[in-house]
Amino acid sequence: MRGFRGMLLGLLVSFGAVTGAAAQTVEIEYWQYVFDARIKAMNELIKRFEAANPNIKVKHTTFPYADYQTKIAAAVPAGQGPDVVQLFYGWLDNFVAAKFIQPLPRDAFPPAMIEKEFYPIVSAMKRDGEYYGLPTAVRSLALFYNKKLFQEAGLDPAKPPATIDELLDMAKKTTKRDAAGNMLSAGITLDFPGQDYHWWRETLLRQNGGAPYSDDNRKVTYDSEAGAKSLNWYADLQRVHKVGQVGFMDEGQAAFRAGRAAMTIDGSFRLGGFGAIKAFEWGVAELPAGADGKKANFASYWVNAITAKPTGEKLEAAKKFMAFVTSPEAMQLWLETVGELPARKAAAETEKNLNHPIYGPFLKALNYSYATVFVDEMGQRQVSLDMINRVLIQNQDAKASLAEAAKAEQAILDKFYKK
Amino acid sequence: MSMPIQQETSGGRFWGGLSLRRKQVVWAWTFLAVPILFYALIRFYPTVEAFYLSTTNWNLFSKPGFVGLANFQRLWADVVFWQVFRNTVLYLAIGTPVSLILAFTIAYHLDRVRFLHGFIRALYFLPFLTTAAAMAWVWRWFYQPVPIGMINDLLSSFGLPQQPFLRSTSQALPSVLAPAIWAGLGFQVVIFLAGLRAIPNTYYEAARIDGVSNLTILRRITIPLLKPTIIFLVVFSSIGFLRIFDQVYNMTSGDPGGPLNATKPLVLMIYQTAFSSFEMGYAAAQTVVLFLVLLAVSFLQLRLLRDR
The missing domain is CATH 3.40.190.10 (Periplasmic binding protein-like II)
Known part of the structure; x- marks a missing residue:
């Protein structure tokens, strides 16, 4: 019996020691x-x-x-x-x-x-x-540009566009098409599901004097003159100037990586992916400023x-x-x-x-x-994608599309904040 | 001879009192209990749970609260749901007949080919073995605009205008459906072939002696005798098209469900509602609807195609 008790005691002591050490x-x-x-x-x-x-x-x-x-x-x-x-x-x-x-x-x-x-x-x-x-x-976002394509178009590879007017001009000069008019290389990628929906909402819209949401983030405010102006400017890149095309090379980043886009707007998280590009040299520039020099970015x-x-x-x-x-x-x-x-x-x-x-x-x-305050990131993103698709695929008027989007997004915000 | 006696004495009164046939039944149920228990736990219990969840507002971040039929009312008023419902019906209504007619035509002719029969059959079966996701990505690239899209490259080289395919609200759904049909074709062809082989040759010989035309043989002998095969394939592929997901999800991953929900099926909507927006209660309500649709379609088909 004694041996057993001793063993039990020993066990207890060692158990205590273990838990004691764990407590430290x-x-x-x-x-x-x-x-x-x-x-x-x-x-x-x-x-x-x-x-x-x-x-x-x-x-x-x-x-x-x-x-x-x-x-x-x-x-x-x-x-x-x-x-x-x-x-x-x-x-x-x-x-x-x-x-x-x-x-x-x-x-x-x-x-x-x-x-x-x-x-x-x-x-x-x-x-x-x-x-x-x-x-x-x-x-944050920045403009990536392909120095080789800039050079081929007779542009200075050390001088990326500083304003959106310069961006349009350079995009026109760097776009390449075949004899039938098919795009071979884009001036700028158009990829709303990529980062363009942030670029439109936090940069282009603000540069036109608008704001996406009220100060307390509870009201959608992009259904405005500035909203229509900025959305039209973006859509015109494809509709009028034809310097980019939604879906060209599947994704904007794929087009840029393949050397088939002179410019793309993407985030710092893309640096790792673009770091593997061997075929050409690329540079990074701040997002082009608005007509009055206003800068804005999405973080x-x-x-x-x-x-x-x-x-x-x-x-x-x-x-x-x-x-x-x-x-x-x-x-x-x-x-x-x-x-x-x-x-x-x-x-x-x-x-x-x-x-x-x-x-x-x-x-x-x-x-x-x-930094946009999202309440349902996926749902709000979908509203933006539908908005641009209505304009670019169904030729809906930008104002009508904005109104529809604002209504849908407001419903998402209301649903969240009434809880 | 000593074994049963031993069992009778040691196995107690109940077991000993059973006849051999009864014992077999008991043993059968003992083994069957395992899959039944498994199904009850893994399938039926969650199904019942989904019905319960469909009456709550559970959003993953809060305790579920009972809301009655509010989720179903919301669903009824949801424009996106009706668009998605329409898409799902289209997948079924186009996918099932097209794939069955194609598969039957191929099997019917393949049945008569002796030369390279196995090889051709293998070619048709191969896509069925391929991962749906991998195949969807390959097709996604086929559909791209010039310079990387194969189909548009081809159109362009003949001087025809490029087609938007996946980026169009009208062409996107058929574009997604095509690889889904192609993927299931091999399986259907093989089942049809087996069905064709099972028809006794004597019927054909008798018909030929009577000088009946090929078309009549097809209409009066082959198709009626293939009925069990057709029923199986109709039900099987209908359920498949109603549950389409992989192809859609992978071919339209940037804007899941295609531009303006042009290709979004019910299953993708459920997935997004549950795992992107975390509206579990609302997603459960959609699941209940899908369940009822599947049930109704299966019953209807079994009824319509049953022997008169």
């Missing part, structure tokens, strides 16, 4: 979706964080993009899943309404600090005075947020980790690994980054960028 190390879990460069960058960040905080362990879990939100929605209410989570900025309202995430603790993330040090687009993360998430990196980002799950020492660990992944050091690493731009002004606008021929134009845009 806090483990938190971090979730993001599968994207190789992002996983690599995050693994490196976790390694550095754990080296600096030996009593915190971070478990890094990833899911395919298609399942990502569903998994979060299943895990968090059940008290499972991540302590710190990455989410698209457009999902914030749903996540806040569902109480998946908690406001960032003010002691570690004072709103005044955020507003002073981060780019103003981060204000889209603010609800009732509280910030709910912070990005490591942000993305989007993924944020890190603390879920409703952690409390006590786990919450303290989550705060530390959040602070680390949004530090200037993490941002520089993210820029070099993923190609996305630092979300803090000081980290982004170093001399080196600003003068960088590729990062420079994207970074400069962050000072005049807008």
